[in-house]
Amino acid sequence: MKICGKREFELLEKMSFVRMGGTAEEMKAAEILMDEIKAIGLEPVLEPFEIEDADLVKGELEVLEPFNKKYTVTAYKLSESTPEESLVAPFYYAENLTAADMEYAKGKIVLVNSLTLDNYRKLLKSGAVGFITMSGTIIETEENSDLFTRTLRGTLRKFGNMPGANIRVTDAFDIVKNGATKVKLTAVNTPVTRTSHNITVTIKGTEKPEEVVSFGGHYDSVEFSTGAHDNAAGSVINMEIARYFAENPPKRTVQIMWYGSEEMGLWGSKAWVRDHEEELKNHLCMINTDMAGVVIGYDVARVIATKEATAHCDAFMKRKGYNVGVTQEIYSSDSIPFADKGVPAVNFVRFGHHVGGTMIHCRYDIKEHLSAEALAKTTQFVLDYGVELVESVVFPFERVIPTEMVEKVDKYLMKKEEAEAEAEKK
Template sequence: MLPRSLLLTLIFVLSPAALCGSALAQPFSENQLTTAQRLMDQALESDLGYEIVESLTTEVGPRLAGTEAESRARDWAIAMLKAQGFENVRNEPFPVPLWVRGVETAAITSPYPQPLAITALGGSSSTGPDGVEAEIVAFKDLASVEALPDGSLKGKIIFIDEPMTRTQDGSGYGVAVRKRRTTAYEGVRLGAVAALIRSVGTSTHRFAHTGQMQRLTEGEREGVPTAALSAPDADQLTRSLKRGQPVRVKMVLTPETLPPSESGNVIGEIVGSEKPEEIILVGAHLDSWDLGTGAVDDGAGVGIVTAAARLVAAENPKRTIRVVLFGAEEVGLVGAKAYAEQHWDDLDNHMLAAESDFGAGRIWRFETRVHESKLETAQAIGNAMRGIGVGPGPNTAYGGPDLTYVRAAGVPVVTLKQDGLDYFDLHHTPNDTFDKIDPADMAQNVAAYAAFIYLASEVDAHFRGDEE
């Protein structure tokens, strides 16, 4: 027979209460934990999230902010949310700058003539239809360019050959993306005629990775025409330069910046049965870049949060569950800012928020950003997901890009962290298509979000530092 002390220890470790903290601190009843488990089981057997992504990417396809395609995506989202039984379904419009892609070609003209695979960066200026041709000057990173004196690259084309590190949590992106945001404006300062950067991505395929450059404020001068170069072509250009002869490249980029257009945030709700004024927000962004069909970024998120909230609706949640499908995320978090401004007077009623915007890889960690006094309660939500492979994380959650402004205003957030090892192989490239999504991984995401949404809606405590 086991010693009494060891037996008591095993009972504690294996009990549902122990899985979510001490028995005294347990914020959930056995019935609530059982319901959360049942929701996860249902999600793992459901293809609803996967089917939503299939519908969006097939019936709408790419959805560049401010375009007719994004408008069709809003119509699609409103119809989809109504069909899934959401209440108060609506579009909340806002203006958005409109940039559209044109011709984009590049080639080495000497000493080794050959084409290069490029794509214009969002917000890039135009070379004009005749293009520009100049000698390439290469740099290992953005810092090397920033250190140069004004006017020192007059008449040249800048090439920054800085690779991106592959990581599970996507942390390599923040470092690498700086060159995408600012190289064009460094080019103006240095007198360059154009710029190329190695794609901000991890793919070795011949796909160039687009993405938004830094937004200009009124009165600022636009940058030089700038494009991303696919990784194999960046390698090819580097090999050409190492042969010791000057290398000249011709680029033709003809994007246009048009008058502001309209975008919008599409919202649907499950109205709370006991505390309808208190909101659990789950979001994703509806727009996408125009090269692929926006399946991974962020059709997956749309499917995940919508399917999870739909499952929770059957449990008559106490708090209101608000699904927000943000518009115009890719071009500078325009919808995120609009949401915060339009709901500013109501943000104190936002109890907790999360966004799915990192593809469809399996969720492996639950991160929080709540008041220290509420941390144990928030962690208990994450503990309920242990059985589907979700471990604990720090209390420093980002929440998601579209939560930037509401998080800054004090709304507590969590991050259901996904495995992103291959995310930047697809992100912002023509390879971001529906076939890249694994249905089982998608279902695991929906399961984790369903447990999170349900338990966050049921717990009595707030996640701020008070109970107001």
């Protein structure tokens, strides 16, 4: 089979709509993928899982003193709602949550530059009554950008909850510059449980069916984004790989997976490893493709496995003459839950040029920045590398996650903080 970038691009065009986890649009994308899988002659398995989400009811910030002006905000999903009639409090801009900042934040609605877990814990400790984060850039306007909705993630909520909202950085600039001292915040949301889906295709190995190599990537997007680069691209690359193995029966079992709700916190891959825990001991490697296809960019492989596995991948790329920078490193994507369960993972990523060859997680992640040629180029080495693993006489590396990678994965999953939250409760 010859890799066909044009065919990949056509499938990507079909998926060119916003596909947020747990929505009807994500399901529509799943159906498009399943139709294609069936057309190849393979049998897709659709697996539902539940995700935590919220419906937004209301978001507004009104400055009451020393001037009066209303600003649009979005309520933080899963944050405590303000009373319907809103929360009135003094306003304070806590630039970096120093000890002094914490002293001044008490009883106030506090604007922060970023809401790391560390910052959030300081806010809770300070006695602030609400928080506001900013998104976007200072050059954006209402016409050329969108105001994002954010979620107060589970790990943060374990430490406590308070009303929160997100505002455009340009509006935050206006509020701070004009010296707001008293505000009225209305941020109301209703928690809901939604259903999202993973799609799995299994092609049984002819010689070592008990050993599994999987290819994966998420197919959902964030709000306002058609997620062409991130990650319709990885989805169509995996379809091309499915096509190859349908025509060329593999020695080891190949599984190809399209994960839902990655953008909301790796829900799909977390659900998969939870629901298939028994099978994971036979899982020798997970190959994840998250972001590809951009014309202006560069390819890397991030290996969450041993130094030997990393060297093997690097040597493979060099021997074949592929332009792929290989490092032993974690990557924020569906490979994390697998690595956490001891499955070596290799992430293929085509990043955009750092000065803006592409833009993800916004309305500008569009198919126009991608090409069939760029898709085919990445597909070639993802497939080649995959075939190397699937067909090798002896598997080239051990199913081991070394200590230094375990530490990084644990840190990423905030395990220490989760334990601290548990301890605080007791």
